[in-house]
Amino acid sequence: MRKLMVAGNWKMNGDRASISSLIEGLVAGVAQNGSIDILVCPPAVYLQQVSEALNGSLIKAGVQNISQYQSGAYTGETALPMLADFGCQYTLVGHSERRAMFAETDQQVADKCLAALDAGVTPILCVGETLEERDAGNAVAVVASQIKAVLDVCGFERVADLVIAYEPVWAIGTGRTASPEQAQEIHAAIRAQLAEADADVAAATRLLYGGSVNAANAAELFAQQDIDGGLVGGASLKVNEFLSICSAAAAVNQAV
Numbered sequence: 001m002r003k004l005m006v007a008g009n010w011k012m013n014g015d016r017a018s019i020s021s022l023i024e025g026l027v028a029g030v031a032q033n034g035s036i037d038i039l040v041c042p043p044a045v046y047l048q049q050v051s052e053a054l055n056g057s058l059i060k061a062g063v064q065n066i067s068q069y070q071s072g073a074y075t076g077e078t079a080l081p082m083l084a085d086f087g088c089q090y091t092l093v094g095h096s097e098r099r100a101m102f103a104e105t106d107q108q109v110a111d112k113c114l115a116a117l118d119a120g121v122t123p124i125l126c127v128g129e130t131l132e133e134r135d136a137g138n139a140v141a142v143v144a145s146q147i148k149a150v151l152d153v154c155g156f157e158r159v160a161d162l163v164i165a166y167e168p169v170w171a172i173g174t175g176r177t178a179s180p181e182q183a184q185e186i187h188a189a190i191r192a193q194l195a196e197a198d199a200d201v202a203a204a205t206r207l208l209y210g211g212s213v214n215a216a217n218a219a220e221l222f223a224q225q226d227i228d229g230g231l232v233g234g235a236s237l238k239v240n241e242f243l244s245i246c247s248a249a250a251a252v253n254q255a256v
């Protein structure tokens with residue numbers, strides 16, 4: 001059985017005070033029974049503050065991006081061993097904002113996934129098509145090629161250690177969520193792609209949906225057979241909204 005996960009992507013938002021109250025609210029409100037995995041990804045500069053505030057809580061902290069390099073002359077980058085220093089176990093990799101605005105290529109995304117896996121940090125690999133690609137009927141093919149690029153570099157045997165987040169670009173931050181059917185269709189295609197190599201690994205791999213997930217639509221999305229939780233942007237900055245999304249995931253877990 002796959003344990004559902006809800007991950008909050010805070011993007012480049014917050015300051016010490018707002019992050020302090022956000023974390024306080026989450027820690028106080030979250031069900032501490034471990035039935036789902038809950039993760040928040042603050043801007044890296046706040047990782048220590050968040051990790052300290054989460055001490056003793058089941059909520060984990062991750063980051064939004066990492067370097068594929070270990071150390072050295074890479075101005076402005078954050079290395080995986082630095083994250084390990086803070087006990088950080090998760091990183092987003094290949095978020096569409098990084099692909100689109102910072103020109104991250106499939107090759108770089110794959111290298112980052114491999115570096116994270118080698119460091120014992122779980123990559124949450126983000127994939128997804130643009131509206132143009134969807135309208136051209138290429139959604140499944142685009143997502144498949146983004147995943148293949150990572151499998152080619154990491155090797156299929158590492159897939160079990162990845163989390164994959166399907167985030168259609170047109171649904172991110174737009175309030176335009178993919179319908180449960182649209183999301184399920186792509187999730188099923190991803191699982192089928194993985195099953196071509198190993199059905200057991202495919203059945204065990206967690207596939208999150210991301211793109212305008214909120215308290216009102218989470219339950220319906222998470223109820224889909226191949227959707228194992230969510231990667232949440234805007235709604236993860238609001239305590240009650242995020243807690244409701246976590247409750248929706250926990251309810252699905254119980255129903256399985």
Ligand code: PGA
Pocket residue numbers: 009167171172173174175210211212213231232233234235
């Ligand atoms: P959103 O962002 O929930 O604000 O659409 C999701 C994401 O970018 O991970």
